[in-house]
Amino acid sequence: MARVVWKYEWPHNDFAPNERATFEMWHNAKIRHVATQDGKICLWAVTEDNQPKELRTFVLVGTGWASPEIEGAAYVGTAHAHDGRLVWHIFEIIDDGSGLLPIYRPRDAEGR
DSSP: OOEEEEEEEOSOSSOOTTOEEEEEEETTOEEEEEEEETTEEEEEEEEETTOOEEEEEEEEEETTOOOGGGTTOEEEEEEEETTTTEEEEEEEEOOSSSSSOGGGOOOOTTOO
């Protein structure tokens, strides 16, 4: 199987604290980078082709902002917006009931 890098753009660029975004991503996609590009927060993920897709939800948390959203969430990365005046931290909301973070989920015996 070939490995592929995909980019996922935050749905809008008027960022708000505790704002959520859900992306349809390839199964077992691993987030490798978070940054802003053309004023939008983007996530870059590596995956193998021919994988099923799954919905994954992320939340923006501003520096110094209290957020109940990040309890049990997995830190993904940090991005700067508005020429560095705003710093956003992105967390993945984990609610699959397995107790494992999707970005660290081990492969099964068949390599999935």
